[in-house]
Amino acid sequence: MPDPEQGKAVAALDRAHVFHSWSAQDQIAPLPVAGAAGSRFWDYEGNSYLDFASQLVYTNIGHQHPKVVAAIQEQAAKLCTIAPAFANDKRAEAAELITNHAPQGLNRVFFTNGGADAIENAVRMARVHTGRPKVMTAYRSYHGNTATAITMTGDPRRWANESAGHRDGNVLKFFGPYLYRSAFYASTEAQESERALAHLEQQIQLEGPNTIAAIVLETVVGTNGILIPPPGYLAGIRALCDRYGILYIADEVMAGFGRTGTWFAVDNWNVTPDLIAFAKGVNSGYVPLGGVIVSDHVHDTFRNRAFPGGLTYSGHPLACAAAVATIKTMEEEGIVEHAAWLGENVLGPGLRELAEKHQSVGEVRGLGAFWALDLVKDRETREMFVPYAAAGADAAPMNAVMAEAKKHGVWPMPHFNRLQITPPLNLTEDEAREGLAGIDAALTVADSYL
Incomplete structure (x- = not known):
């Protein structure tokens, strides 16, 4: 059940006492996470996200496997x-x-x-x-x-x-x-x-x-x-x-x-x-x-x-x-074999379809449950969507893409000009297609910057 007040308390305690990695401390606002199960995690506001990053690419069998x-x-x-x-x-x-x-x-x-x-x-x-x-x-x-x-x-x-x-x-x-x-x-x-x-x-x-x-x-x-x-x-x-x-x-x-x-x-x-x-x-x-x-x-x-x-x-x-x-x-549970199947039959084809639809996608690459979209401003020149080592204002377009993905309940991993798709290996086909729909919406935002 949503509990916004508890979420605010967690955020305040975090802000008061936790020193976060790879970050300028006053420039971040970590999302308070209330729980997780399978391929999803959720916040105290009641928002649920497909974990298309597997956190930092490690929840290979999903969250809370019994x-x-x-x-x-x-x-x-x-x-x-x-x-x-x-x-x-x-x-x-x-x-x-x-x-x-x-x-x-x-x-x-x-x-x-x-x-x-x-x-x-x-x-x-x-x-x-x-x-x-x-x-x-x-x-x-x-x-x-x-x-x-x-x-x-x-x-x-x-x-x-x-x-x-x-x-x-x-x-x-x-x-x-x-x-x-x-x-x-x-x-x-x-x-x-x-x-x-x-x-x-x-x-x-x-x-x-x-x-x-x-x-x-x-x-x-x-x-x-x-x-x-x-x-x-x-x-x-x-x-x-x-x-x-x-x-x-x-x-x-x-x-x-x-x-x-x-x-x-x-x-x-x-x-x-x-x-x-x-x-x-x-x-x-x-x-x-x-x-x-x-x-x-x-x-x-x-x-x-x-x-x-x-x-x-x-x-x-x-x-x-x-x-x-x-x-x-x-x-x-045949999870490794499922990851191979998922890449070959759902994630790979689905991401390549998105690349045909969105001019902001320069290249799709990956295998298994390990994929990246190389985003560009121009397909001919291959100019990066945001500069290498982008931060601050330079990273604003990618931040907007991520915000749109999250709005559609999907949490991929951004890194400079790339959107990386690395979900749990036991992601279901329906979850994969749901996530791809969210990525589709996010790429529409990317296209608007071309």
């Missing part, structure tokens, strides 16, 4: 916490289930609290394993907000952090493939793949292959565009790493656990990384959890050599119980 809620309650009654140095049944079972779905040869899990510390520890493993300092990452990327992870990040959130001194000097950037806005003057996916790989290999050679520990890539770039790698690109990354003795680290924090219609996004291209960083969808974010899936040959480095890292809450029993329940639920 099987996961029950598993957390059962674990809380049995054992709330135990230190990482002990063996724990749910920790071990979660690791087994995760590795069962990972590519062959990745058989162990180092648990973390989330994605950023998963990346930090994957890089630490690579540096110790290879004895080399440098790490290479793409300009269009996001890897987390801790010191090395934020330096590895390619979007503008890195800038202020580096200015404040939070910088790992052994991180190098390169251009990844993005055919729609190609840095390589490519006109086909084959050209984009070939030229992007040649560019990266030249950088490796100029930096000194024997100084580079790892190449770290989001398998599908998430926040910075939902960029699908062209055929042959990831296989080329694997080949470059093998050629120069570099570890390939796949960042699957967003793309993992069914988001792309496969258990891990690398499965779409049949490549096997040396390390996989994960978080988010492993337990739908019900309790914070992340980790690194470790290949056997990297694990061998630490058989008789201590790994120089650890976290107080590594493999927290409540989080691992949620992961066990989430993975089993995904298996039992």
Whole structure:
């Protein structure tokens, strides 16, 4: 039932005491959320929203799934916490289930609290394993907000952090493939793949292959565009790493656990990384959890050599119980397969129909339940709908688009000139079509700015 007065009280308490991430505190007004279930959440005014962002792309099985809620309650009654140095049944079972779905040869899990510390520890493993300092990452990327992870990040959130001194000097950037806005003057996916790989290999050679520990890539770039790698690109990354003795680290924090219609996004291209960083969808974010899936040959480095890292809450029993329940639920309910079906039969076709209707849509791309609309002011020039790193008045057109979507009960994820569609993987067909109708209305607002 609506309770506006309670909503006002929550907003006031938040304003008085909560310091929010990535924000100028006086310029935000966080929506007080009263509850959520399935693919929806709602406020105290009685407004309901289809969660087409899966919050921050992590509620892969939706909100309040009863099987996961029950598993957390059962674990809380049995054992709330135990230190990482002990063996724990749910920790071990979660690791087994995760590795069962990972590519062959990745058989162990180092648990973390989330994605950023998963990346930090994957890089630490690579540096110790290879004895080399440098790490290479793409300009269009996001890897987390801790010191090395934020330096590895390619979007503008890195800038202020580096200015404040939070910088790992052994991180190098390169251009990844993005055919729609190609840095390589490519006109086909084959050209984009070939030229992007040649560019990266030249950088490796100029930096000194024997100084580079790892190449770290989001398998599908998430926040910075939902960029699908062209055929042959990831296989080329694997080949470059093998050629120069570099570890390939796949960042699957967003793309993992069914988001792309496969258990891990690398499965779409049949490549096997040396390390996989994960978080988010492993337990739908019900309790914070992340980790690194470790290949056997990297694990061998630490058989008789201590790994120089650890976290107080590594493999927290409540989080691992949620992961066990989430993975089993995904298996039992065919959620990964449904995500693939949803992308191929509903979201993909539906978004492409909207692109034909709305001149503000420059490109549609995605797979599974992981999609983006690249919005433009002009289809011929491909001028971005709002500028790169848009903020304040520059971001006003996208804010208007989002406001219209919310008015129609849909909450997608905006990022600069892109509208990203990343709903729960078990979204129903009717919910998907309802959400697409809301996006249709929002794009009418976008068209008005052309």
